[in-house]
Amino acid sequence: MREEPNLRYISELPPHVHSGITKDKVMLRTFLLMCIPALAALPAMGLSALAHIAIAIGTVLFCHYSLAYTELLSKGTTSYKSPCSPLVAGMIVGLSMPIAAPYYATVGVAALTMVVFKWLQGRLCGRKYLNPAAASKVLLLAALSIAAGLGTGMMFYPAHLRLDLWTAAGFDEVVAFYDGRSALSGALSLVLLKDHGWIGGASGLAVLVAGIGAVLWIRLKWRIVVSLLLTVGVLAAVMSLVTGGSMVDRLAFHLFTGSVIFMGFFMATEPQSTPLAEGGQYLFGTALGVGTFLLQQLNVLGGSIIVLVALNLVTPLIDTIGRRRPYGHGGVR
Numbered sequence: 001m002r003e004e005p006n007l008r009y010i011s012e013l014p015p016h017v018h019s020g021i022t023k024d025k026v027m028l029r030t031f032l033l034m035c036i037p038a039l040a041a042l043p044a045m046g047l048s049a050l051a052h053i054a055i056a057i058g059t060v061l062f063c064h065y066s067l068a069y070t071e072l073l074s075k076g077t078t079s080y081k082s083p084c085s086p087l088v089a090g091m092i093v094g095l096s097m098p099i100a101a102p103y104y105a106t107v108g109v110a111a112l113t114m115v116v117f118k119w120l121q122g123r124l125c126g127r128k129y130l131n132p133a134a135a136s137k138v139l140l141l142a143a144l145s146i147a148a149g150l151g152t153g154m155m156f157y158p159a160h161l162r163l164d165l166w167t168a169a170g171f172d173e174v175v176a177f178y179d180g181r182s183a184l185s186g187a188l189s190l191v192l193l194k195d196h197g198w199i200g201g202a203s204g205l206a207v208l209v210a211g212i213g214a215v216l217w218i219r220l221k222w223r224i225v226v227s228l229l230l231t232v233g234v235l236a237a238v239m240s241l242v243t244g245g246s247m248v249d250r251l252a253f254h255l256f257t258g259s260v261i262f263m264g265f266f267m268a269t270e271p272q273s274t275p276l277a278e279g280g281q282y283l284f285g286t287a288l289g290v291g292t293f294l295l296q297q298l299n300v301l302g303g304s305i306i307v308l309v310a311l312n313l314v315t316p317l318i319d320t321i322g323r324r325r326p327y328g329h330g331g332v333r
Helices: 023-045 047-075 084-096 103-125 132-148 168-176 186-192 204-218 222-243 247-256 258-266 278-297 304-318
Strands: none
Touching: 023 047, 023 084, 023 204, 023 258, 047 084, 047 103, 084 103, 084 132, 084 258, 103 132, 132 304, 168 186, 168 247, 186 204, 186 247, 204 222, 204 258, 222 247, 222 258, 222 278, 247 258, 258 278, 258 304, 278 304
């Protein structure tokens, strides 16, 4: 075969790997989109919400630059050349904290997120198997709960454990908690403006707008979000039909609590710790919806993040379902 002297071969990533958007650009767009629910939290939750977000971002950036400096001293180079990903991690931590949480808890979650579940997990495992912010929050709150006692309100709030979501009368009392807190009915407060729970979920509508923007602007894993929300919505509707009571209130409560709507759009879609295959994303979202709804019914109202971490652990297995063999390697194609 005759070689052409001026012939050059160009190696490119396959189309399913290269999206045309750089990682830094994705991170910056994600950060800007999350500013929407962050700003929406201020009217409902006040300056404390902004303080949690600022503390989380500041802690993560401090850890980021400390790790970069340490690597430069030891290796002469660093893998931490851009602060874009840490910025997003800090924002997620701040928005996923309950407004009633102490500031030291936010510092702890942010530090664990950056040092243990981003940097150390990446070094030891070669990838992020666990969502950094979710794993950090579960680990810290579990440790604090064990140290202080489960009845003190660190992880399992005593007031939540006394709630009754299995009857219409009991559920009405839960929704009544939100009545008039923002001059709105309980259902409207859950969707539009609430002063209780996750900072990022203060306005479910703001998260929905930001989430749709993420689907269109950064190609978010929308199949996970759709299957999660659809599963939770169907289960809420069935529960309403079985127990009676307002279906609108049921849907508003189960879909628009901050631990569902914010977690669904901005934590359950983390690129490395969630499935790549389309079918796996539907399965992941459905399982997340079932687990979230069940823990809600058991009054673990932030339980969605526990389910998320558990599913992160089986993501490699989910990714093998329906995987096609390369042509010529035998087996089913």
